Amino acid sequence: MRERELFELSEMKARLEEVNSVLEIRVNAKTRALRELAANLEKEMKERTEELRRKVAESENSRVALMNMLEDMEDLRRRAEEEREKTMAIIANFSDGLMFFDARDRLALVNPRVEDYFSINKAESKNMIGGRISDIVRFAPMSSLGEIFTGSLERVSRRELFLNEKTIFEVSVLEVAGRAGKIGTLLIIHDISREKMVEKMKTEFVSIAAHQLRTPISAIKWTLRMILDGDLGPINDEQKEFLDKTYKSNERMINLINDLLNVTRIEEGRQVYNPVVADIEEIIRNLISNYEDIARQKSLVLSFEKVALIIPAVRVDLEKIKLVVSNLIENALKYTPAGGKISVALGEEDGNAMVEVTDTGIGIPAEQQDRIFTKYFRSANAIKAETEGTGLGLFIAKNIVEAHGGKIHFVSEPGRATKFSFLLPPAESD
């Protein structure tokens, strides 16, 4: 028993030792593994920390960059704001009234001058923002603009607007385009009251003076006519000759006064036109027959030619259009030396009636051609050729043609020839 027990004990011990050694191996292995793990962890921690540190550094850099960018932006914004303020200050202090409409034709901006002009306050002017021109003209103080803008925001150039007796504006509308196309439309209101007043006083003076001059001049005309006709008793040939010359001088004075009056009427805007549909060929033929005698006396050939089969009917003020054609023919007669030719042609161009007066005269000096339609202007060679002349004929002609919606222009070769032509738009068939 004792032996057996001993054996069992020794056996157990052996097993325990065996187990122990196995365990020892395992523990050792575990410990190693743990150690490895700890080492790895530490390494990873180091790496992570390093990365984090790097990232923090990076983000710090980014932050600085961002801050710099923001600062730059702020700078730009401030500069843009300054520019905007400058622009707004210019708009606000601009001597003209400005109304800016956006690309959809809605009012976006009104400057204080507009408020002054139409006697409206800030709140009222703010109220108009966002409205179309058709809404704005319904607002009573702004209603006078309705005379120009009946519906949409039409493009007008220097259209006169009578606000009251003393106030006259000039209204223009222009498109504002940026790089990407239309940004909006600008309505500009310019006060021309003072200019108009001065102009009116000047034209009134000329008008009154001219009318006052007509009274004695008509008395002279009638007296001379009756003496010349023998109504006041017989006169001898010499007396008749002198009186005849005096009569002609007086007629020249009458023409001069008429020219002055025509100019003032044009400037006063009083030129009332009574347009009728007319046959321009008949008008011209009649006029030419009036000048045939004068042409013959001056040894000039005056001819008429129709250069188009069909001449568009035109709507004209007869007296005024006669004045235009007469002025052109008279100039040709005056400034063409004996033996020359004057031809009047009637034609058609782009649907318009076209009248041309061509002469073989002294021409217009090249350096003075751009002033030829200016009031009172006479070219140097014209003054030499003919001392008489007001320098008003072409000015009047241009105004009349343009009042009819037509155009007048010329080509001239100094010393050789001149051709004046004007176009009249066709009568609208309605």
Next chain:
Amino acid sequence: MTQFASLAVMSYNPRKGMEKILLIEDEELITRLLSKKLAAVGYEVSLAMDGREGLEKIKQIVPDLILLDIVMPRMGGFEVMAEMKKDGKIANVPVIIISNSGQPLELEKAKDLGAVDWLVKTEFDPNEVVEKIQKYINKN
């Protein structure tokens, strides 16, 4: 030439000397010249030196035609025509305006008031005035 024209007028109008023409004009020289001319042609001419006197004479003599100036003292030509319209007896007497002016707006006004024609003195002479008178008198 004018004397010839005058003769033509006289022979053309068998009732010469019968028609009464009233000249209302404040400018003496024009008045003298025109009345001489008209008398020579054979009209019976009456004169008035301003609008008010003219209106009285119109009512008094009921002329066949009136030559009327516009700018005159006391009463102007437009006023004379407006007054004539109120009186049925003289409302239809033809009126020819003789004036130193000829503004389109004035012409319109004269037409509205019933004037048959408008002569600007610097553009017409006495012979042409006679021709105009014939044109309107022979109509009646």
